[in-house]
Amino acid sequence: MTAPLALVCGSGVLPLEAASEIRARGREIFLVGLIGSAGREIEAYPHLWVRLGEVGKLLAALRARGVSDILFLGAVTRPDLGDLLPDWGAIVRAGEIAKLIRGGDDALLRGVAQLFESEGFRIVGPRDVAPGLFAPKGEIVGPFPDEEARTDIAFGARLLEAMSPYDIGQGAVITAERALAIEAAEGTDNMLARVAELRAGGRLRLKGRAGVFVKAAKRGQDVRLDLPAVGPATIAAAKKAQLVGLAIAAGEVLIADRPAFLKAAEQAGLFVYGWTP
Amino acid sequence: MTAPLALVCGSGVLPLEAASEIRARGREIFLVGLIGSAGREIEAYPHLWVRLGEVGKLLAALRARGVSDILFLGAVTRPDLGDLLPDWGAIVRAGEIAKLIRGGDDALLRGVAQLFESEGFRIVGPRDVAPGLFAPKGEIVGPFPDEEARTDIAFGARLLEAMSPYDIGQGAVITAERALAIEAAEGTDNMLARVAELRAGGRLRLKGRAGVFVKAAKRGQDVRLDLPAVGPATIAAAKKAQLVGLAIAAGEVLIADRPAFLKAAEQAGLFVYGWTP
Numbered sequence: 001m002t003a004p005l006a007l008v009c010g011s012g013v014l015p016l017e018a019a020s021e022i023r024a025r026g027r028e029i030f031l032v033g034l035i036g037s038a039g040r041e042i043e044a045y046p047h048l049w050v051r052l053g054e055v056g057k058l059l060a061a062l063r064a065r066g067v068s069d070i071l072f073l074g075a076v077t078r079p080d081l082g083d084l085l086p087d088w089g090a091i092v093r094a095g096e097i098a099k100l101i102r103g104g105d106d107a108l109l110r111g112v113a114q115l116f117e118s119e120g121f122r123i124v125g126p127r128d129v130a131p132g133l134f135a136p137k138g139e140i141v142g143p144f145p146d147e148e149a150r151t152d153i154a155f156g157a158r159l160l161e162a163m164s165p166y167d168i169g170q171g172a173v174i175t176a177e178r179a180l181a182i183e184a185a186e187g188t189d190n191m192l193a194r195v196a197e198l199r200a201g202g203r204l205r206l207k208g209r210a211g212v213f214v215k216a217a218k219r220g221q222d223v224r225l226d227l228p229a230v231g232p233a234t235i236a237a238a239k240k241a242q243l244v245g246l247a248i249a250a251g252e253v254l255i256a257d258r259p260a261f262l263k264a265a266e267q268a269g270l271f272v273y274g275w276t277p
Numbered sequence: 278m279t280a281p282l283a284l285v286c287g288s289g290v291l292p293l294e295a296a297s298e299i300r301a302r303g304r305e306i307f308l309v310g311l312i313g314s315a316g317r318e319i320e321a322y323p324h325l326w327v328r329l330g331e332v333g334k335l336l337a338a339l340r341a342r343g344v345s346d347i348l349f350l351g352a353v354t355r356p357d358l359g360d361l362l363p364d365w366g367a368i369v370r371a372g373e374i375a376k377l378i379r380g381g382d383d384a385l386l387r388g389v390a391q392l393f394e395s396e397g398f399r400i401v402g403p404r405d406v407a408p409g410l411f412a413p414k415g416e417i418v419g420p421f422p423d424e425e426a427r428t429d430i431a432f433g434a435r436l437l438e439a440m441s442p443y444d445i446g447q448g449a450v451i452t453a454e455r456a457l458a459i460e461a462a463e464g465t466d467n468m469l470a471r472v473a474e475l476r477a478g479g480r481l482r483l484k485g486r487a488g489v490f491v492k493a494a495k496r497g498q499d500v501r502l503d504l505p506a507v508g509p510a511t512i513a514a515a516k517k518a519q520l521v522g523l524a525i526a527a528g529e530v531l532i533a534d535r536p537a538f539l540k541a542a543e544q545a546g547l548f549v550y551g552w553t554p
Contacts (some may be wrong), residue, residue, distance in 0.1 A: 159443045166436045168456045179445045182459040185481055186471060194463060194471070204462055 003066040004028035004046070005129060008058075009038035010074025014133065014229060014256045016041050018073050021130040030065055032058060037076050052076070056088045059119055069124045070116055072225055113225060125224030126254065135230075137250040141265040141272040145245060149212050151177060153247040153275055156214025164219040170228045173243065175211040180204060188215070188230070192237035199242060209244045216249035216277055231256035235264035245271030252277055280343040281305035281323070282406060285335075286315035287351025291410065291506060291533045293318050295350050298407040307342055309335060314353050329353070336396055346401045347393055349502055390502060402501030403531065412507075414527040418542040418549040422522060426489050429454060430524040430552055433491025441496040447505045450520065452488040457481060465492070465507070469514035476519060486521045493526035493554055508533035512541035522548030529554055 005027055009015035015031070015038065022029050023045075031038075031047040038049075050058050062070070113123045126133055145153060152174040159172055159179060171183035173195050180198070183191040192213065198204040215228055230248055238246055246265070248255075255261055265272050282304055286292035292308070292315065299306050300322075308315075308324040315326075327335050339347070390400045403410055422430060429451040436449055436456060448460035450472050457475070460468040469490065475481040492505055507525055515523055523542070525532075532538055542549050 155443070159440070159445075162439045162443065163436070163459075166432070166439065166456060167454075168436075168459065172461075177444075178462075179443060180462045182440075182445065182461045184449075184459045185455075185457045186475055187480070190471075190475075194467075198463055198467075203464075 002028065003068055004030040005124070006030045006032055006062055006065075006067040006070045008032045008034065008070060008072045009042050010034055010072075010076040011037040011039070012074045012229070012231070012256055013039075014254060015074045017133060017256065017258075018071065018126055018130040019045055021132050022071075025129070027129065030062075030067060032061070034074075034076060037074065055115075062121065067121070069122050069129075071124050071126065071129060072112070073126060110225070123224050126227065127251070128224075133254045133256075135248045135250050135253045135255055135272075135274040137274045137276055139271075140248075140274050141262055141270070143271055145212070145247070145271055145273050148176070149244055149247075149271070152212045153214055153273070156212065156247065157216065157249075157275060157277065160214065160216045161219060167218065170218060171213065171215045173211045173213050173241065175206065180211060188213075188228075189233055189237045192234070192241045192243075195241035195243075196237070206242075209242050211241065211243040213238055213241075213243055213246045214275075215246070215253055217252040227252065227254050229254040229256050230261065232260040232264045235261060235268055235270060238270055239268040243270065245273060247273045247275050249277040250274035279305065280345055281307040282401070283307045283309055283339055283342075283344040283347045285309045285311065285347060285349045286319050287311055287349075287353040288314045288316070289351045289506070289508070289533055290316075291531060292351040294410060294533065294535075295348065295403055295407040296322055298409050299348075302406070304406065307339075307344060309338070311351075311353060314351065332392075339398065344398070346399050346406075348401050348403065348406060349389070350403060387502075400501050403504065404528070405501075410531045410533075412525045412527050412530045412532055412549075412551040414551045414553055416548075417525075417551050418539055418547070420548055422489070422524070422548055422550050425453070426521055426524075426548070429489045430491055430550070433489065433524065434493065434526075434552060434554070437491065437493045438496060444495065447495060448490065448492045450488045450490050450518065452483065457488060465490075465505075466510055466514045469511070469518045469520075472518040472520075473514070483519075486519050488518065488520040490515055490518075490520055490523045491552075492523070492530050494529040504529065504531050506531040506533050507538065509537040509541045512538060512545055512547060515547055516545040520547065522550060524550045524552050526554040527551035 005022060007015060007019055007029055009031055019029050019031060029045055031042040031045045033042045033047055033049045035049050035051045048061050116123060155177045156172050156174040168184050171188050171191060173180045181191045181195050195211065199206060215230065217228055230253060282299060284292055284296055284306055286308055296306050296308060306322055308319040308322045310319045310324055310326045312326050312328045325338050393400060432454045433449050433451040445461050448465050448468060450457045458468050458472050476483060492507065494504055507523065507530060
């Protein structure tokens with residue numbers, strides 16, 4: 001019997017979908033729910049609840065179960081030092097943890113990974129253990145993007161690539177080779193809502209459906225951590241923004257709640273295309 | 278006596294400030310007010326009102342006055358083909374004009390410039406005729422940015438440079454070498470309002486004042502047209518976003534209503550620094 005894989009769960013359905021896929025592939029799993037982020041559904045599996053900052057408790061539980069591999073998945077609000085309720089395990093690592101709070105999201109996540117690696121654990125990515133969660137290549141929901149849309153997808157891909165060294169650049173809305181909106185700290189749904197507002201307010205004058213949402217992982221991103229994700233809410237926001245479709249990087253972007261996502265895209269008449277990064 | 282300079286006026290005070298500076302420098306001026314954009318104050322000068330699309334009327338008026346140089350200044354809402362009330366002059370140039378409506382803002386403006394150049398006019402920039410409108414180098418409103426702010430200014434400058442080929446990238450808010458927001462079609466004030474909202478909603482957890490608004494012209498931008506501008510509203514928005522200051526590219530960014538701008542920055546405790554692009 002191999003040691004269980006520990007899955008540290010933030011919010012959303014992705015951690016549970018990963019748990020299901022991992023178990024289906026025959027691997028034992030142990031879920032660690034972050035209080036305030038993870039859902040109660042994790043309790044269907046062997047699990048432990050921890051607060052952010054309970055580093056000592058978490059390390060002890062992982063060691064007691066013989067865990068060596070850890071997967072992090074789901075959204076966690078960027079912590080503030082003042083929010084943490086550090087236990088002794090966190091306090092003895094306080095210097096390292098304080099460093100994590102500064103810098104971009106990439107720096108934060110790389111720091112978390114390094115902290116666990118320095119304790120002897122191995123960080124795995126969803127690609128290693130649950131590849132079924134990723135966007136496939138090519139047409140995911142039709143119609144196949146037309147030439148104009150393909151031009152905009154290529155434009156968006158180049159733009160995201162250019163912004164990639166700056167620890168941003170996971171999403172943009174492009175129409176007629178023009179960036180209507182670029183995602184930074186606000187997140188995808190807020191960015192798409194902005195496009196909807198700019199259109200409703202008359203600041204963006206576009207006739208009918210226009211614009212492709214282009215999404216990718218950052219080039220320098222640690223693919224074990226913080227991969228971009230889309231889900232049914234992305235479709236709802238893209239529909240409100242009156243886009244023509246979504247172009248997500250195949251093998252890089254996670255699809256949360258895939259059945260609902262596919263159905264929503266079909267109903268909204270939005271294409272979903274997996275472009276090859 | 279030299280021929281008058283024609284100043285095609287969009288909205289805001291910049292066209293009037295330019296008119297005042299140009300006249301103070303001893304040049305005759307003829308203002309062309311775009312109906313729906315320019316303010317009534319243009320009537321203090323020799324002037325003509327035109328609608329977007331009244332290309333024939335405008336060309337005839339410019340020729341009747343012996344104009345050879347044209348300056349465009351002030352904001353104009355990106356037109357929709359359906360909004361234009363084209364006159365015969367526009368209709369005979371319809372093919373060129375339709376092309377202008379597509380593509381990025383740069384493409385639109387370059388097209389407008391080319392249209393007038395093909396009619397024998399010379400497009401001048403504010404730098405040629407009203408250099409006093411631009412941000413100077415160095416400290417504009419103190420205090421001098423500290424080391425952290427200077428690091429963020431340099432980071433923002435590199436980021437804007439990287440985005441420059443994509444016809445975007447005139448503004449970003451940076452803190453601790455992290456881009457909180459990037460400006461695209463929404464404009465500076467909307468972007469700064471977003472930072473204020475993300476902070477108020479708890480999505481951005483920053484203690485006290487944080488963040489520098491970094492602004493520049495795009496590298497490939499035609500400096501005769503569509504230069505970025507800041508004004509008192511920028512200060513109000515930056516104050517709401519709880520930033521530490523503004524860093525504007527010296528010689529590239531126009532300052533509208535300078536006395537009110539400087540006073541507002543001082544009262545808000547925001548530094549304004551002219552960085553060298």
